[in-house]
Amino acid sequence: MSTFASMKMYDVIRHLESIAPPALQEGYDNAGLITGDSGWTCTGVLCTLDATEEVILEAINTGCNLVVAHHPIVFGGLKKINGKNYVEKTVITAIKNDIAIYAIHTNLDHVLDGVNGRMSDRLGLERRRILSPKEGTLKKLFTFVPVAQAEQVRNAIFKAGAGQIGRYSECSFGVEGTGTFKGEAGTNPFVGQPGTRHEEKELKLEIVFPAWLQSAVVQALVTAHPYEEVAYDVVSLANAHPGQGAGMIGELPEPMGEMEFLGFLKEQFDLKVIRHTALNGRPVKKIALCGGAGSFLVSKALQAGADIYITGDMKYHEFFDANGEMIIADIGHFESEQYTTDLLVDVLREKFTTFAVLKSGVPTNPVNYYI
Template identity: 65%
Template sequence: MKINAMIQVLEQLAPPSLQESYDNAGLITGSASWECTGVLCTLDAIEAVILEAKQKGCNLVVAHHPIVFGGLKKLNGKNYVEKAVITAIKNDIAIYAMHTNLDNVAWGVNNKIADKLGLINRKILSPKPGQLMKLHTFVPVEHAENLRTALFTAGAGEIGKYSHCSFNVEGTGTFQAGEGTDPFVGEIGKTHTEKEIRLEVIFPVWKQSEILSALFQAHPYEEVAYDLVSLGNDYQDIGSGLIGTLPEPMEETQFLRMLVTSFGLSMVKHTPFLGKNIQKVAICGGAGSFLTGKALSKGADIYISADFKYHEFFDANDRMVIADIGHWESEQFTTDLLIDVLQAKFPTFAVLKSEVKTNPVNYFTGE
């Protein structure tokens, strides 16, 4: 099996186009054309993980965080990034990273956190605009059903939990075939009228090539008339953070005890308790202070994330509790998500979980 087969599955889960502009997700070392000997999943592709992959016979490391985030001007092993890259290259180990693209899908990093908390009624906290397009095309009435089916199969026509969504209106199309054409209907040099359906479907921007391929293959006309329109609508399944509710409200200290147990935490940094129950919970794996305002506007009782600076805790404005559980701690279950996805697709292939705890932060309690 080629490494590319693994990459295709991962990119169906979280297309690379969904990563933020500052990110560096994707294949960082190695070649997608290599035969895959095994996969090792981790949060961070540090040198110890690369050596573990070598020892376990895995030539593909799938990580959440890109080991190369900024540009590399030298490779002489003076820091942990250069050491990991050098070791990967020397041992023919490919590193593939899924970072903010995996953060930005409703079924990604934050959904795994929500699973651990038992949240229901989940929604993206800050939906991302500009991720939808609409296709308009015109097809003979008797061929409309076949074309609709082809477009739906390619991924068009999904709105929230609804599928096979389209708009259809019947009208009359006219055209005149010129010399050298091979018209499906009508005659060369004569104006032809045809009963047609104007068919409209929406689709995610990253599926454009598949949608157009399906359109051209299924449409009977030699020249297909179509329009592509970018939509400003928010895509409710794509964006930052997540918000949901607990099945039953919990007292603040009770909820934090549950949080500590569920995530195996040594400590939680938090703003003052407000003396009210917690039921609406906002979350963001990793550094999420940029979503504090969104969590407040959505009426969250608590916002769980990481890497808050001192003054950013004041942004809770005595309206909700902020709980900083640590960066690694908030994203630790992402490794399980990656394993679950790959094992579901390749149940007989070696997909392993790294035994290296990559968290660089330790906590001294004085005990």
């Protein structure tokens, strides 16, 4: 564990990216280090939903030179930086005062214990799963290792991050067979003699892993394997990753009436208002949700048999998409993601117990309600 004296920006960044890998962000997103240098010594971390100029000033006043935000302050390219809008003002203030801004956005949306996981915690949902699992992110490693050394090789591959399927870890499959090889001149085979074909009882190992870990997984295999030349195959899988993707669905411990649940939702998220479709007179048990703007998942929630779908930023005509089959509840973009700041504080404080990790006290919700 890093200490206060040796803490660098990259210590914090590496930990965050181990939880929400950058490869999981959407193509339009701009997660990552937006201002600052990852090699800087870190004096403190301030967590927030939005990195506004007021938040940067708060960081300066509290002695924190790293702001970790959910939303990137810069989405597209900046053609000018002259302080004409809130984005430019924020960037200028951060750069002038050597404040690093790191954004962890859709990549944090796409993991089980991310934004939607924290929303599910508020509602006490059980039997949770990703609503729309992400495709194209899984690969499988096939390799062949002497039976006696199989366990050490398997453990090394697991340690590199392979073998995770949902909430199960160290998943693999092995079958014994006979491998053959003949070392040519100049070789030093682990078993057998150069110039003679050798037969060896081997275990064929199959282990899945996230695509972005390929380099680390292969390196772990080669380092732990006893052979001079390691035989292995890496193939891309069509399977969607069950632990990564958009939205979440789960169940309440016990069914609730519709009005009872809306009251519970309002209380748990401290809401002033809930925009929702017509009630249908059925109990609420299965809950689908997505933090932020989630209209793109309405059809997925319907297919999953959700009784209610909770999200933000629904447009007028999109409410019709419920088709009377479920309730759509728009609780607001900020309101749906407000507990993400607590999530960031929790994961950083758990890792860096001797280091200052603060929660921003600046209200950043741009939407106000007249009641």
